[in-house]
Amino acid sequence: MRDLIVCQNLSKQYGKGIRALDDVSFSLDSGRIVGLLGPNGSGKTTLLKLANGLLQPTSGEILIAGNAPGPETKAVVSYLPDAEYLFPWMNISALLEMFEDFYKDFNQQKAVSMLASLGLDPNAKLKTLSKGNKEKVQLILAMSREAQVYFLDEPIGGVDPAARDYILNTIISNYSEDALVMLSTHLIADIERVLDEVIFLQEGRVVLHDSVDNIRAQHGKSVDALFREVFRC
Amino acid sequence: MAWELDNTRSIYLQIVEEIERRIMTGRYPPGSRLAPVRELANEAGVNPNTVQKAFAELERSGLVFSVRTSGRFVTEDAERIREMRKEVARKASEQFIRQMQELGFEKEEILQILEEIKETKAGDTDA
Numbered sequence: 028m029r030d031l032i033v034c035q036n037l038s039k040q041y042g043k044g045i046r047a048l049d050d051v052s053f054s055l056d057s058g059r060i061v062g063l064l065g066p067n068g069s070g071k072t073t074l075l076k077l078a079n080g081l082l083q084p085t086s087g088e089i090l091i092a093g094n095a096p097g098p099e100t101k102a103v104v105s106y107l108p109d110a111e112y113l114f115p116w117m118n119i120s121a122l123l124e125m126f127e128d129f130y131k132d133f134n135q136q137k138a139v140s141m142l143a144s145l146g147l148d149p150n151a152k153l154k155t156l157s158k159g160n161k162e163k164v165q166l167i168l169a170m171s172r173e174a175q176v177y178f179l180d181e182p183i184g185g186v187d188p189a190a191r192d193y194i195l196n197t198i199i200s201n202y203s204e205d206a207l208v209m210l211s212t213h214l215i216a217d218i219e220r221v222l223d224e225v226i227f228l229q230e231g232r233v234v235l236h237d238s239v240d241n242i243r244a245q246h247g248k249s250v251d252a253l254f255r256e257v258f259r260c
Numbered sequence: 261m262a263w264e265l266d267n268t269r270s271i272y273l274q275i276v277e278e279i280e281r282r283i284m285t286g287r288y289p290p291g292s293r294l295a296p297v298r299e300l301a302n303e304a305g306v307n308p309n310t311v312q313k314a315f316a317e318l319e320r321s322g323l324v325f326s327v328r329t330s331g332r333f334v335t336e337d338a339e340r341i342r343e344m345r346k347e348v349a350r351k352a353s354e355q356f357i358r359q360m361q362e363l364g365f366e367k368e369e370i371l372q373i374l375e376e377i378k379e380t381k382a383g384d385t386d387a
Contacts, residue, residue, distance in 0.1 A: 223310075248268050
């Protein structure tokens with residue numbers, strides 16, 4: 028679907044001073060994996076929170092399949108927030124049940140097989156898991172929905188390289204032609220080969236929006252190298 | 261594991277080159293069926309759209325053709341594949357000769373070195 032996500036003149040100001048997002052506009056088609064890249068504090072998480080209705084825009088709008096964030100979009104959007112948000116006392120199987128109850132598109136079988144591949148015990152309580160394993164559980168829950176849009180905020184930051192490969196392969200093999208995956212990260216080198224296009228954010232503005240192959244052809248360098256150049260400190 | 265890819269060049273071109281190489285080395289024989297996009301994307305560790313784009317390029321060049329509902333196949337034109345191999349061999353040789361000339365070797369010396377290597381290699385296989 029063309030223009031599955033449309034963002035128009037989106038701005039978000041926190042309090043009086045800080046403009047976290049400043050007049051951001053772009054549109055994204057389905058069937059794509061999009062990287063949302065930028066240094067710390069550039070507005071990545073703010074953008075994803077706006078897309079999921081956790082924040083209200085100061086001005087402008089973001090539409091998903093024509094709808095502003097709300098019950099219609101939440102039914103088709105799978106969101107992995109950047110923070111731990113699940114009850115720590117629950118065990119993994121109970122979490123699967125909860126997701127099954129909450130989301131029509133949740134595929135429990137998929138979740139069970141991913142848990143097994145990553146060696147996670149369904150009877151383990153969340154609070155007994157390491158930070159990386161907690162992240163894996165959250166990601167498995169997010170990826171086990173058969174959603175139209177996946178917003179993944181730093182999905183691979185805390186997990187080891189082997190699990191990272193597995194997760195990237197899961198993203199590649201799971202998503203369908205009419206789905207869109209948008210993920211924020213600063214581990215660009217690890218993921219750029221699975222991305223179709225990237226959006227660079229700098230101080231709340233879009234400074235670049237292009238396909239990975241175009242960037243490589245035009246600049247003769249990887250997206251990672253270009254990022255280091257654009258955002259040199 | 262994922263394919264070794266050069267970080268500074270277009271990914272789809274490198275996928276094209278790798279498939280060409282596999283066709284030339286006979287790993288993908290003439291007329292054989294290619295793996296589906298998703299499977300190859302998984303193997304290479306790249307985005308399926310990138311593999312799709314590489315296939316489109318290979319189809320455009322005629323090295324690969326698609327049959328509706330049954331998939332993509334390597335061309336049956338064995339002559340074409342032989343030509344490609346010769347072309348690659350010629351380029352590799354040219355590069356080799358250039359490097360040798362840079363080191364200051366003349367034609368006769370280069371041939372002598374090649375003869376020597378050939379003999380050692382032959383010795384290896386005998387042993």
